[in-house]
Amino acid sequence: MRPDGNLGLLVMAATIYLVRALPLVLLRKEIRNPFIRSFLYYVPYVSLSVMTFPAILSATASLWSGLAGFAAAFVIAWADGNLFRVSIGACLAVFLAELIV
Numbered sequence: 692m693r694p695d696g697n698l699g700l701l702v703m704a705a706t707i708y709l710v711r712a713l714p715l716v717l718l719r720k721e722i723r724n725p726f727i728r729s730f731l732y733y734v735p736y737v738s739l740s741v742m743t744f745p746a747i748l749s750a751t752a753s754l755w756s757g758l759a760g761f762a763a764a765f766v767i768a769w770a771d772g773n774l775f776r777v778s779i780g781a782c783l784a785v786f787l788a789e790l791i792v
Contacts, residue, residue, distance in 0.1 A: 756788035 722728055748757040763784030768777045 751785055752789060753792050755792050756785045759788035760785035 722731070744761075747761050748754055751757045751760065760781040764777050764781035767780040771777070
């Protein structure tokens with residue numbers, strides 16, 4: 692094992708610990724500002740979307756089939772909201788797009 696491997700692990704652990712522990716130490720009272728509360732409420736959703744969207748486009752053989760699956764999932768989710776129907780509809784759209792393209 693390389694000697695600097697443990698140092699990298701310690702730096703990563705310290706970084707993660709600081710990101711999680713600093714808000715608890717610095718913010719002792721409840722956040723009452725509605726803008727900040729709303730911002731903090733949506734951060735997990737935005738982070739997940741930013742990580743997922745590129746994978747949606749690159750998971751298929753072509754960009755167009757990925758866009759077709761995304762569009763189908765978006766429309767079905769907007770109309771229905773049922774996760775099972777959204778996933779089945781997106782898979783079918785990708786399958787059909789791959790047949791055409």
